[in-house]
Amino acid sequence: MVGLSADSVAVTFPLYHGESRSLKKSVLATAASRFGEPGRRRLSVEALRDISLSLHTGDRLGLVGANGAGKTTLLRLMAGIYEPAAGRVTTTGKVTALLDPGQGLNMDLTGRENIRLRALFNGCREAQIRQLQEDVAAFTNLGPFLDLPVRSYSAGMIVRLGFAIATAVKPQILLMDEWLLAGDAAFLGQAQQRLETVVRTADILVLSSHDTDIIRRWCNRVIWMDAGKIRADGPPDETLTAYLTAV
Amino acid sequence: MNMIAPHHEDIAAAVPTPTPAVLNVSGAQRWGDAAALAAADLGSSLRLWRLIWTLSLFDIKLRYRGSVLGPFWLTLSTTIMIAAIGFLYARLFNQRIDHYLPFLTVSLILWNFISTVTADGSTCLVQAEGMIRAVRMPHSLHAARVVMRNILVFAHNLIVIAGVLVIFRIWPAASAVTIIPAALLWCMDGFALSLLLGMLGARFRDTPPIVASLMQIAFYLTPVIWNPAMLMHRGIATVLVQLNPFYSMLEIMRGPLLGAQMEPVAWLVACGYSAGLILLAGVVFARARSRIPYWV
Numbered sequence: 067m068v069g070l071s072a073d074s075v076a077v078t079f080p081l082y083h084g085e086s087r088s089l090k091k092s093v094l095a096t097a098a099s100r101f102g103e104p105g106r107r108r109l110s111v112e113a114l115r116d117i118s119l120s121l122h123t124g125d126r127l128g129l130v131g132a133n134g135a136g137k138t139t140l141l142r143l144m145a146g147i148y149e150p151a152a153g154r155v156t157t158t159g160k161v162t163a164l165l166d167p168g169q170g171l172n173m174d175l176t177g178r179e180n181i182r183l184r185a186l187f188n189g190c191r192e193a194q195i196r197q198l199q200e201d202v203a204a205f206t207n208l209g210p211f212l213d214l215p216v217r218s219y220s221a222g223m224i225v226r227l228g229f230a231i232a233t234a235v236k237p238q239i240l241l242m243d244e245w246l247l248a249g250d251a252a253f254l255g256q257a258q259q260r261l262e263t264v265v266r267t268a269d270i271l272v273l274s275s276h277d278t279d280i281i282r283r284w285c286n287r288v289i290w291m292d293a294g295k296i297r298a299d300g301p302p303d304e305t306l307t308a309y310l311t312a313v
Numbered sequence: 314m315n316m317i318a319p320h321h322e323d324i325a326a327a328v329p330t331p332t333p334a335v336l337n338v339s340g341a342q343r344w345g346d347a348a349a350l351a352a353a354d355l356g357s358s359l360r361l362w363r364l365i366w367t368l369s370l371f372d373i374k375l376r377y378r379g380s381v382l383g384p385f386w387l388t389l390s391t392t393i394m395i396a397a398i399g400f401l402y403a404r405l406f407n408q409r410i411d412h413y414l415p416f417l418t419v420s421l422i423l424w425n426f427i428s429t430v431t432a433d434g435s436t437c438l439v440q441a442e443g444m445i446r447a448v449r450m451p452h453s454l455h456a457a458r459v460v461m462r463n464i465l466v467f468a469h470n471l472i473v474i475a476g477v478l479v480i481f482r483i484w485p486a487a488s489a490v491t492i493i494p495a496a497l498l499w500c501m502d503g504f505a506l507s508l509l510l511g512m513l514g515a516r517f518r519d520t521p522p523i524v525a526s527l528m529q530i531a532f533y534l535t536p537v538i539w540n541p542a543m544l545m546h547r548g549i550a551t552v553l554v555q556l557n558p559f560y561s562m563l564e565i566m567r568g569p570l571l572g573a574q575m576e577p578v579a580w581l582v583a584c585g586y587s588a589g590l591i592l593l594a595g596v597v598f599a600r601a602r603s604r605i606p607y608w609v
Binding site: 080087089090146147148151152153155156157158160163165170172175179182183186 | 371513
C-alpha cells in the first residue's frame with residue numbers, strides 16, 4: 067500500500083551569519099562566553115509549520131501559493147531530503163522527485179555517464195543501464211551530444227536530459243516542481259505524452275505550480291500554502307476559487 | 314483522457330511491483346531512532362557500492378581526461394618527487410640511499426593517502442550539495458567515495474613502491490600478511506575521518522584550511538621523511554613519536570612493506586586511536602546526519 071503522511075511537521079532552516087559559519091570563531095566564542103559574555107543566539111527561519119496531511123493511492127495533490135510559501139520545501143520534505151525539526155513523516159513506496167532541471171547532474175561528465183550514475187543509484191544492472199541509455203537517447207534526440215560533457219549543453223538540452231532520466235524509472239510517488247512545465251513549446255509537445263504516462267502510472271502525484279489550469283487538469287485535491295502553513299486543503303474548485311480571490 | 318485515476322495495467326507487466334520501502338522520519342529523535350537511521354544510511358551506502366565505485370572511477374577519469382598518460386601522471390609525478398627528495402635528504406640526514414629511498418617512497422605515498430583523504434573529506438559533503446538537495450541518498454556515500462577514489466590513486470602509486478622494492482632488493486618478510494588487516498583498518502579510519510570532517514566542513518566553512526594547516530604540522534612532527542631511528546637515544550622523544558596516531562598508522566603499513574618485524578606497540582596504539590575515531594564519527598553522524606541537507 068503506497069502512502070505518504072505528515073503529522074504536525076515543522077521544518078526550520080538555520081540562518082548562519084558569517085561568524086557562526088567559522089569553526090575558529092565559534093570555538094573562540096564558546097571560550098569567551100565562559101567569561102560572562104553571552105553567546106549569540108542562533109537565528110532560524112520556520113519554513114514549514116504544523117503541516118499535517120495524508121496521501122493515499124489515487125491522490126493527485128496540487129500545491130499552490132505565493133513564492134516563498136513553502137511549496138518547494140514541502141516537496142523536499144516529502145522526498146525525504148529534508149528531515150523535519152518536529153513531527154513525523156512516513157513514506158511507503160518509491161519516491162521520485164523532479165525538483166530542478168539540474169537534478170544533481172554532474173556537469174563535467176557526459177550525458178551517458180550521468181545516465182549510468184542515476185541508473186546505478188536506482189540499483190540497475192548493466193543490461194538495464196544500456197537499455198536506459200538507449201531509451202534516454204531516443205527520447206531526448208541529443209544524439210552525439212550524449213557523449214559530450216553536460217557543461218556544453220544548452221539550458222533546454224539539460225532540461226530534456228534531466229527530465230528523460232528522471233522519468234525513465236516508473237515512480238510510485240511522483241513529486242514535481244513546475245520547472246517541468248516551463249520548457250520550450252517543442253519540448254513540451256514531446257514531453258507531454260511521456261509525462262502523462264508517468265503521471266498516470268504513479269500511485270500518488272504531488273505537483274507544485276502557479277498555473278491553476280494545469281492544477282485543475284491534473285489534480286483532484288489542492289493544498290494552498292501560505293507562509294509555511296496549510297491555508298486550505300480540499301477539492302480543486304473550492305480551494306482554487308478561494309486562492310484566486312485572495313490574490 | 315482521464316488523468317486522475319491511476320492505471321496500473323501498463324506497468325504491471327514491465328516492472329514487478331517491489332514491496333514498498335517504508336521510510337519513517339521524525340523530529341525530536343530519541344537516541345535509538347537517530348542511531349537506527351544512521352545505521353540505515355550506512356547500510357544503503359554499502360548496497361550502493363557499484364555507484365561508489367563508478368563515481369570514484371569517474372573522478373579519476375575526469376581529472377586526467379584529455380591527457381596522454383592519463384592517471385599514470387600520478388605514477389610519474391610521484392616517481393619524480395621521490396627521486397628529487399630522496400637523494401638530497403639521504404645526504405642531509407646522512408643515511409644510506411638503499412635504506413632511505415625505499416623508506417621515503419613508502420612513507421610519502423602512504424602520507425599522501427592520509428593527507429588527501431583529510432583534504433577531500435573536509436569538502437566531501439559541501440561538494441555533493443547538488444546531489445544531496447536533488448534526491449534522498451545516504452550521506453555516508455560521499456565519505457565512502459573519498460576513500461574509494463584515494464584507494465584508486467594509491468593503486469597507481471603501488472607501481473612506484475613495487476619498482477623501488479625490486480630495485481633495492483627488499484623482499485617481504487613473514488609479517489607481510491599483516492598488511493591485509495592494516496589496509497582494512499586504513500579504509501575504516503579513512504571512511505570515519507572523511508565522514509567526520511565532511512560534517513564539520515558542511516557546518517563550518519573554514520574547516521578545509523584549518524585541516525590543511527594541521528596536517529602540515531602533523532607532516533613535520535610525524536616520521537614521514539625522517540626515520541624514527543634517528544631519535545633512538547633521545548628517550549622522551551621516542552615516546553612522543555610512539556603516541557603519535559599518524560606514526561602508528563604509518564608503521565603498521567610501512568613496517569611489513571619494508572620487510573620489518575610486526576610491531577605490537579604500533580598495532581596497539583593504532584587500534585586504540587582507530588576505535589576512538591570510529592566511535593566519535595559514529596556518534597557525531599547519528600547526531601548530525603539529519604542536519605546535513607540544511608548545512609550544505
